[in-house]
Amino acid sequence: MPGAVHQTRGVTVGRVGPDPGQPAPAPPTGRASRLARARARLSLAIRALLHPEGLPSEAAAQLEAAFGSVGRALISGGPGRVGRVRAQVRAAPPRLLDWMSGQVLDHPAALYDHEGVELLAARQGRSIATAMGALQLALVAAAAASTLEGGPVLALAIDGAIGQVASVVHGFCDWYNTGSYLARRLAEQGIRVDRSEVRRLTNAALMSRGKTIDQRALGRATELRLIRGWVGRGLVDALPFGSTLGRASPRAAARIDASDIPGLVTRMRAEQAS
Numbered sequence: 001m002p003g004a005v006h007q008t009r010g011v012t013v014g015r016v017g018p019d020p021g022q023p024a025p026a027p028p029t030g031r032a033s034r035l036a037r038a039r040a041r042l043s044l045a046i047r048a049l050l051h052p053e054g055l056p057s058e059a060a061a062q063l064e065a066a067f068g069s070v071g072r073a074l075i076s077g078g079p080g081r082v083g084r085v086r087a088q089v090r091a092a093p094p095r096l097l098d099w100m101s102g103q104v105l106d107h108p109a110a111l112y113d114h115e116g117v118e119l120l121a122a123r124q125g126r127s128i129a130t131a132m133g134a135l136q137l138a139l140v141a142a143a144a145a146s147t148l149e150g151g152p153v154l155a156l157a158i159d160g161a162i163g164q165v166a167s168v169v170h171g172f173c174d175w176y177n178t179g180s181y182l183a184r185r186l187a188e189q190g191i192r193v194d195r196s197e198v199r200r201l202t203n204a205a206l207m208s209r210g211k212t213i214d215q216r217a218l219g220r221a222t223e224l225r226l227i228r229g230w231v232g233r234g235l236v237d238a239l240p241f242g243s244t245l246g247r248a249s250p251r252a253a254a255r256i257d258a259s260d261i262p263g264l265v266t267r268m269r270a271e272q273a274s
Contacts, residue, residue: 046131053127059176089164100179104202117253167231168230174248200223201264215264
């Protein structure tokens with residue numbers, strides 16, 4: 001029968017493929033292909049930034065939960081995306097420290113001396129710097145493949161937002177190193193503390209400026225200043241050779257060694273009871 005489709009051994013025999021009368025679908029243009037590749041590289045680089053070497057996988061998972069959508073937000077269309085990312089960066093650190101306070105008490109890093117803290121901080125710093133370099137290259141490629149709906153000004157704003165994320169990641173690493181070292185020292189001296197106490201002591205060790213932990217830094221407002229410092233350095237840390245991060249935890253470890261930790265714990269508890 002004309003136009004019939006014949007069956008042979010259960011296989012339909014007939015026309016396969018597009019109708020010759022219809023044009024074949026156009027392959028992706030060069031610009032679209034470049035933009036897709038740049039977006040893929042950007043996503044991979046952001047994931048590398050959120051999984052720095054020397055940070056436990058559980059902690060990296062917390063970072064990814066907090067900032068995993070940053071890449072998608074930055075490269076998606078629509079106004080206000082940089083502002084939304086900045087708001088996300090500002091809101092995340094307290095939640096991250098809620099989790100990390102328990103982590104350093106239950107599973108501190110194997111840091112028993114100042115050299116160990118320096119080596120771990122250096123390893124984390126190299127990992128973050130490598131990820132930032134890849135991020136900036138991917139951002140340049142994305143800018144070249146699209147208009148970015150704002151050109152160079154928006155590209156700089158996006159770079160600053162990524163820098164803020166990197167600054168928080170680096171601060172989170174410094175906090176983990178310092179809190180772990182402090183937890184080891186407390187255990188050696190037989191001092192038991194709770195999550196809020198190790199959090200305040202760690203914040204004070206990072207925010208003090210002298211050779212010992214400043215008792216005035218034990219206040220709860222210290223954490224707000226610490227987080228503002230992480231977020232505020234974001235643009236500087238996005239610039240080549242601009243970062244001053246990576247030295248905080250070795251300095252804090254030196255303050256811990258030089259301080260009267262039992263006396264600080266006693267003072268903190270007395271103030272809390274009064």
